[in-house]
Amino acid sequence: MGFCGPSSSVLLPALLLLCTLHQTSAFELETNQTVSLLVDASPQSGRVIPEALFGVFFEEINHAGAGGLWAELVSNRGFEAGGPNTPSNIDPWSVIGNESFITTSTDRSSCFERNKISLRMEVICDKDGANTCPDDGVGIYNPGFWGMNIEQGKAYRVVLHVRSSGSVNISVSLTGSDGLQKLASSNIIEEASDISDWKKIELTLESQGTNHNSRLQLTTTKRGIIWFDQVSVMPLDTYKGHGFRKDLFEMLAELKPRFIRFPGGCFVEGEWMRNAFRWRETIGPWEERPGHFGDVWMYWTDDGLGYLEFLQLAEDLGAAPIWVFNNGISHNDQVSTSVVLPFVRDVLDSIEFARGPSNSTWGSVRAAMGHPEPFDLRYVAIGNEDCGKKNYLGNYLKFYSLIKAAYPDIQIISNCDGSSHPLDHPADMYDFHIYTSANNMFSMAHQFDHTSRVGPKAFVSEYAVTGKDAGTGSLLAALAEAGFLIGLETNSDVVEMASYAPLLVNANDRRWNPDAIVFNSWQSFGTPSYWMQQFFKESSGATVFPVKVQSNSATSLIASAIKWQSAEGNDNYLKIKVVNFGSDPLNLSVSVNGLENSINSLRSTKVVLTSANVMDENSFSAPNKVFPEKTRLESAGTDMAMVAPAHSISSFDLSLAPLVSSW
Numbered sequence: 001m002g003f004c005g006p007s008s009s010v011l012l013p014a015l016l017l018l019c020t021l022h023q024t025s026a027f028e029l030e031t032n033q034t035v036s037l038l039v040d041a042s043p044q045s046g047r048v049i050p051e052a053l054f055g056v057f058f059e060e061i062n063h064a065g066a067g068g069l070w071a072e073l074v075s076n077r078g079f080e081a082g083g084p085n086t087p088s089n090i091d092p093w094s095v096i097g098n099e100s101f102i103t104t105s106t107d108r109s110s111c112f113e114r115n116k117i118s119l120r121m122e123v124i125c126d127k128d129g130a131n132t133c134p135d136d137g138v139g140i141y142n143p144g145f146w147g148m149n150i151e152q153g154k155a156y157r158v159v160l161h162v163r164s165s166g167s168v169n170i171s172v173s174l175t176g177s178d179g180l181q182k183l184a185s186s187n188i189i190e191e192a193s194d195i196s197d198w199k200k201i202e203l204t205l206e207s208q209g210t211n212h213n214s215r216l217q218l219t220t221t222k223r224g225i226i227w228f229d230q231v232s233v234m235p236l237d238t239y240k241g242h243g244f245r246k247d248l249f250e251m252l253a254e255l256k257p258r259f260i261r262f263p264g265g266c267f268v269e270g271e272w273m274r275n276a277f278r279w280r281e282t283i284g285p286w287e288e289r290p291g292h293f294g295d296v297w298m299y300w301t302d303d304g305l306g307y308l309e310f311l312q313l314a315e316d317l318g319a320a321p322i323w324v325f326n327n328g329i330s331h332n333d334q335v336s337t338s339v340v341l342p343f344v345r346d347v348l349d350s351i352e353f354a355r356g357p358s359n360s361t362w363g364s365v366r367a368a369m370g371h372p373e374p375f376d377l378r379y380v381a382i383g384n385e386d387c388g389k390k391n392y393l394g395n396y397l398k399f400y401s402l403i404k405a406a407y408p409d410i411q412i413i414s415n416c417d418g419s420s421h422p423l424d425h426p427a428d429m430y431d432f433h434i435y436t437s438a439n440n441m442f443s444m445a446h447q448f449d450h451t452s453r454v455g456p457k458a459f460v461s462e463y464a465v466t467g468k469d470a471g472t473g474s475l476l477a478a479l480a481e482a483g484f485l486i487g488l489e490t491n492s493d494v495v496e497m498a499s500y501a502p503l504l505v506n507a508n509d510r511r512w513n514p515d516a517i518v519f520n521s522w523q524s525f526g527t528p529s530y531w532m533q534q535f536f537k538e539s540s541g542a543t544v545f546p547v548k549v550q551s552n553s554a555t556s557l558i559a560s561a562i563k564w565q566s567a568e569g570n571d572n573y574l575k576i577k578v579v580n581f582g583s584d585p586l587n588l589s590v591s592v593n594g595l596e597n598s599i600n601s602l603r604s605t606k607v608v609l610t611s612a613n614v615m616d617e618n619s620f621s622a623p624n625k626v627f628p629e630k631t632r633l634e635s636a637g638t639d640m641a642m643v644a645p646a647h648s649i650s651s652f653d654l655s656l657a658p659l660v661s662s663w
C-alpha cells in the first residue's frame with residue numbers, strides 16, 4: 001500500500017504513508033519537512049459530492065434519548081419498568097417516610113389499557129391525631145435520570161394521573177436531591193367525588209432556584225389511599241416546544257447533518273425479538289405508550305421519544321430521515337421467512353404513517369398527533385448488522401419487494417457489505433460499519449478506492465476509532481477518522497452517506513466508548529470526534545477537486561479540496577483540509593491551479609484542531625481542551641506557505657470572489 005520517496009502521481013485521496021522510520025532531530029523539528037499540495041481547482045476536474053454525504057446516527061444507547069435528547073425529566077413515569085407483574089420494582093421512584101406513616105405497592109388498576117401498572121400509596125398518618133404525619137408530609141419522589149436539572153425562572157409542565165379513596169391534598173414539588181431545597185411547588189386539592197375515578201391533573205411550576213440534581217416529590221399529610229400513574233415533568237423550554245433538550249439539539253444542528261439514521265443500531269434488533277423496538281407501541285398519546293426494556297443496552301425507555309418524534313427530529317434538523325426497522329431478526333432469535341409477512345405489513349404501515357396523506361389509515365393517525373403534512377421519508381434500512389444470519393436474505397427479499405412495489409422511490413439499504421464484491425440481492429445502498437484502531441482507520445482512507453464504480457453505493461452508517469487509541473474520545477481517534485472521511489469525500493462517487501457512531505452518551509450510563517457528544521443533566525461537550533465532524537459539514541453537495549501530495553520523504557498526511565457555497569448562495573469557498581497524522585510538524589507549500597475566481601484574503605480563514613498531547617480528551621472540567629481554533633488566513637492566495645502542526649487537522653478556507661461576467 002505505502003510507498004517511499006518523491007511522488008509524481010495524483011493520489012485520490014492524497015495520502016503518504018509512513019513506510020520508513022523517520023529519525024527526528026532537533027534540526028529537522030526547527031526546519032520542518034516540506035510537503036507540496038497541488039490542488040487542481042479547474043472546473044472540469046471537479047466532481048459533485050452527494051447531497052447527503054454527512055449526517056448523524058441516533059441510537060437509543062447510553063441514555064441518548066431517554067434521559068438525554070428527550071427532555072422528559074421523570075424516569076419510569078408509568079411505573080411499568082418493573083414489568084407487568086405485581087409486586088414490581090418501581091425504581092428509581094422512592095418513598096418519603098417510614099412504614100409507620102406510609103406503604104406503597106403496585107397494582108394493575110391503571111386506566112391505560114396498554115400499561116396497567118399504577119402506584120398505590122397508602123398513607124396511615126394524618127394531619128393531627130395519634131399518628132401525625134411529619135410536617136413536610138410523606139409520599140414518593142423521582143430523581144429523574146441521575147438528577148433533574150431545574151433552573152431558576154424556568155417553567156416545568158407537570159402532568160399526572162391520580163385516583164383516591166377520599167379527598168386529597170397533595171403537594172407537587174421540585175426540590176433538591178435530599179428534599180430540603182424547595183424550588184417550586186403547587187397543591188392538588190380535590191373532593192372525593194371528583195377523584196374517585198382517574199383524573200388527569202396538569203400544572204405548571206416555575207422554579208425559584210437552580211439545582212442540577214433535583215427531584216420531583218408527591219407528598220401529603222392526609223390519611224388515605226392514593227393511586228398515581230403516568231407522571232411527567234417536561235421543561236417548557238424545549239426546541240420549538242417539540243420536546244428536544246435544547247443544548248443537545250443545538251449541538252446536533254451545528255453539525256448540519258443531511259440525514260439522521262434512527263433508532264439503532266442493535267436497539268432495533270434487541271437481544272430477543274420480544275424486546276425489539278416496535279414503532280406502533282411508540283405512537284399516540286404518551287400516556288398510552290407501554291414503553292419497553294431495550295435488552296441490548298439494558299435499560300427501560302418510556303418511549304416518549306417515539307417514531308413520530310424521531311421523524312420530527314429529522315424535520316427540525318433539516319435532515320433526511322433514515323428509518324432502520326427490525327426485519328424479524330434479533331441477536332438471539334429469528335422469524336422464519338415463511339411467516340415474516342406480518343412484519344412486512346407492519347413496516348408498510350410505518351411508511352404510510354410517515355408519508356401517507358392525512359386521510360390515509362396511518363397518515364390520519366399521524367395527523368391526529370399534530371403533523372398533518374407527510375414527513376419526507378425516502379430511505380429505509382432492512383435490519384442492522386444482520387447480513388449472513390440464517391433468515392436475512394429470505395426476509396430481506398420479502399421486505400424489499402413489497403416496499404418497492406408500494407413505494408418505488410424509497411431507497412432501500414441492505415446490511416450486506418458490497419464494497420469488495422457485488423451483492424447477491426437488489427439494493428439501493430449497502431450498510432458498512434467500521435470500529436477499529438487509529439492506524440487502521442487512517443489507512444482505511446483507501447477502503448473504497450477499488451470498489452466497483454457500478455452497483456449500489458455505500459452507506460458508512462457507523463464508523464469510529466475504538467479501544468485504547470480512543471479512550472473516551474481522544475484527538476488521535478479524531479485525526480484517524482478525519483483521514484478516513486477525506487478518503488470518503490474522495491470516493492464519494494461510490495460512498496453516498498456516512499455517520500459517526502455512537503452520537504450521544506449520558507456520562508452516568510456509558511454503555512459504549514467513545515461517543516461524539518457527552519452530557520449529564522445540565523452540561524454537554526463535544527469530544528474531538530465531534531469537532532472533527534465540523535470540518536466536514538460543508539462537504540455534502542459541494543464539489544471535490546483532486547489534490548496531489550509531493551514530499552521528498554515519507555510522512556502521514558492526507559488532504560482534500562472542495563468548493564462549497566453558503567446556504568444563501570452569497571459566499572463561495574475553496575476549502576483545503578489537511579490531516580497531519582504524524583508527530584512532526586510539516587511545512588506545506590500549497591498551490592491552487594485552475595481556479596476561476598479571485599481570492600478575498602480579508603475573508604479567508606484557517607481552522608486548526610490539535611492539542612499538546614495526541615491522547616488529550618475533553619471533559620466537563622475542560623470541555624474545550626481539544627477545540628478548533630479559527631484565525632484569519634492572511635496569506636490566502638493561489639500559492640501559500642503554511643504549517644500543518646504535528647497531530648492536527650487544518651482547514652484553509654479561501655473566500656472566493658464572485659465570477660465577473662465577460663460582458
Ligand code: AHR
Pocket residue numbers: 059061264265266267384385433462501502512
Ligand atoms: O454504535 C454502537 C453499536 O455498534 C450499534 O448498536 C451496532 O450497530 C454496532 O455494533
